[in-house]
Amino acid sequence: MSARLEPGDEAPAFTLPDADGKQVSLADHRGRKVIVYFYPAALTPGCTKQACDFTDNLELLATAGYDVIGVSPDSPEKLAKFRDQESLRVTLVGDPEKTVVAAYGAYGEKQMYGRTVTGVIRSTVVVDEEGRVARAMYNVRATGHVAKLIKDLDL
Template sequence: MTERLAPGDIAPAFTLPDADGNDVSLADHKGRKVIVYFYPAALTPGCTKQACDFTDNLDVLAGAGYDVIGVSPDKPEKLAKFRDKENLKVTLLADPSKGVLESYGAFGEKKMYGKTVTGVIRSTIVVDEEGKVERALYNVRATGHVAKIIKDLGV
């Protein structure tokens, strides 16, 4: 089982390709708060709902000093299709090796339809300006999650 992050932990550094194949690092966002969310697969109903919710609330979050990054095990080409089909404005990063997913505790055993499976654990990590974990939320729901984060962060 992958170790889960907790508030106060240093957020693991990462550099991953975005939907256009350009490298994006957590360090690129130093000095800003970052919401890093992990989702199982682009172009699926729950993940589409979640990505659209983040996109719809991006101005509110950005206005409060938050950048939003979505990470999945998809390849950049699939992320580009996802972004274009749904008009997404959030930064989508590809982690096909699942190394970043694992370092954030967002990959491992989970329950799905009553069975134990290994896969992406839908998670959201809020990283502060100094690169420390402010909030670590695991097994979140795709629907209503963004509204809850906004409320919890007092945005």
């Protein structure tokens, strides 16, 4: 189980390929707030709901100064299919080695269908303009999470 991040921690730097294979770095977003959310797998019902919720609220978030990056262990090809099939506008990046997922504390044991499994823990980390963790939420629900996040951020 990876250590969870706390507000004030330095957000772990990362560079990962997006749905088009282009490298995306957290450093590219310096000076803006970034919502980095971790989800188990593209093209699954819960992850689709969450990605669509972020897409539906992207304008509101962007206007408030937030960029959104979704991270999963998927390949760029699968991410492209997910983006195109669901008309997603959020930046999706793949972490097949799960190094970034682990660095953010979003990998470990979780309950799934009544049994304990090891995998990506649905999590959201808000990074401030200086690259520090403003808030870190773990074991979030796919449905309703974006609305709760918007409320928590006073947007």
